[in-house]
Amino acid sequence: MTNLLAKRAKALHLGPANYCWFLDPSKALCLKLAGGHARGATEPLIGMCDSARCPQATHHAGHRPVWAASAESKKVFIATIGRAQRTEKARLTTELARDERVLAEIDALSGTGA
Template identity: 60%
Template sequence: MCLKLVGTPNATKPLAGMCDSTCCPQATHHPCHRPVWAESVRTKQVFIESIGRNHKTEKARLQADLDRDVKVLASIDAAAA
């Protein structure tokens, strides 16, 4: 998937910086990735709380991103348990 997104379908290896577990079954997250995902959750929660009522679309978009981050964080925790 990552190779198609950047227009390199003939490459022989995935692009690690584009790993997205929502798009690619080969993308993995490990305990060493947890701090980055946890910080992303924290930052998005704070930002969502600061968005005014008139910005419902932006709030919904960020909430979807936050939900994804929370899901990834939960999978990291479940795998570590």
């Protein structure tokens, strides 16, 4: 049991918005996004993390404030975008939907309706 926990502990990377369980580099979205620059990587590329899409990332109740703040910021920006900036509005709307999906998943897992 201790060996299993030690192996898992080495794979766990804590982030403000998710936990990265870097168990299989071939499944890490950050490495796929980096392409050839990430060959032989033994740790995730935190700066390229898209935890809402990575199969090795998990979100927990402690991460909710980060996602909620991100969603609120996007709502504010979307409300101030003019008609001429349709592309930016569409991009932010897509990102807001992702934030809201993660928030819903966190709420469902934690049993809250926050």
